């Protein structure tokens with residue numbers, strides 16, 4: 232009984248940590264630019280958490296429009312290998 236209660240507390244702590252990491256108050260709510268077809272829009276913080284620590288500075292400096300988002304593309308054969316660029320594609324409707 233006591234062990235079960237403790238695991239619920241741990242789960243709650245993890246959930247609160249996720250919320251804090253997922254929505255920093257200084258970040259824009261929406262990306263300012265789009266990504267090319269085949270690329271995914273990721274929050275900078277999400278990519279920093281996902282990548283190895285030595286890539287953090289490079290990832291943060293790639294966010295040139297400072298909106299907190301990047302475009303990410305994963306290698307089809309190596310799921311841990313990815314490329315990232317700033318989300319600077321202008322979205323202007325169909326053309």
Ligand SMILES: [Ca+2]
Nearest residue numbers: 294298300318
């Ligand atoms: Ca950006």
